[in-house]
Amino acid sequence: MGSAWGISRTMAEVHALLYVSGDSLCTDDVMERLQISRGNASMSLRALLDWGVVSRVHRRGDRKDYFSAEQDVWSIFRAIVRERLKRELDPLLASLHEIRDRENEPGRDESAAAIDARLEAMTDFLEMVTAVGDRFVSPSGPGLRLAASLLSAVEDSEGGDP
Amino acid sequence: MGSAWGISRTMAEVHALLYVSGDSLCTDDVMERLQISRGNASMSLRALLDWGVVSRVHRRGDRKDYFSAEQDVWSIFRAIVRERLKRELDPLLASLHEIRDRENEPGRDESAAAIDARLEAMTDFLEMVTAVGDRFVSPSGPGLRLAASLLSAVEDSEGGDP
């Protein structure tokens, strides 16, 4: 699956394998199917666990760990959005806040005020995006699904080309 | 600005410089401010033009090209979403279609059918996401802004913790 998902190629391959196969596979299965090293398989699986799109499964009478991928595409999508919001927006907002706090000191002239205005426009916007995103990404509630219904409704009601 | 935007660090820096400064700057300004090579500056600016978040400005009586960043945060966001949909979802969907076309040949057994079902679930989902995304990313129409109003309304009407 696309390598440009904000995750490494191998991680994407491992997820694709688990999702498509539908089964739970153990580390050795993954290594063999994808021809990757044990360490790589282990790290990729752990990362997928952290993303919440893969879960560990124990088989009775077997000491190995097995892994299976979440099968609901909505859950997968939510997990991906959640993780990417966290990784991409949060650090950016943190930096913007830091800058804002630092800026309230010296002799402020006209152009500094204009700069601040632009930074604030960006900050406010990203805070709004984060707030909306968090709402739909939260594990409980109608969340993203409801959002999509609304968006689809808008799409349908707009008719053809204007 | 965050380096994890799906674009390179330098490109992000160039955009941040142009956005924050508010002015139009020429290649040499960018090189000097960010201490980067001419080639790098040129390539980054071109990429930003491709993304549609920076535009070329000509000053009469001056042969140099000047560049200025889009100032409307909504437009910036739309451009980023548009480009990322194109780069991340489109290739993925293309692969899925290719697989689907290839799969309709040999002796199909039970597990092959199950695999196809999963691939189709994913394909359908991504097509839906693309369709909704395209609608809101399209240059004309209320687009994303309307979407956000709707999403905000939902957010507000949900009240506090259930």
Added chain:
DNA sequence: CGAAGATTTCAAGTATTTCTGAAATGACCA
């Protein structure tokens, strides 16, 4: 047309990320 100045391209170098494989750690059972 030709010179001057600006931009783009690209091979080579540098930096960053990812992968490997073996050693260390952990888990279970007799």
Added chain:
DNA sequence: TGGTCATTTCAGAAATACTTGAAATCTTCG
């Protein structure tokens, strides 16, 4: 408790991605 098998870690190797700088190309003006 010690042995066996599975998992995790991590330093170095390999693969990617980014940057540079100079040559090639393009544009404008005299």
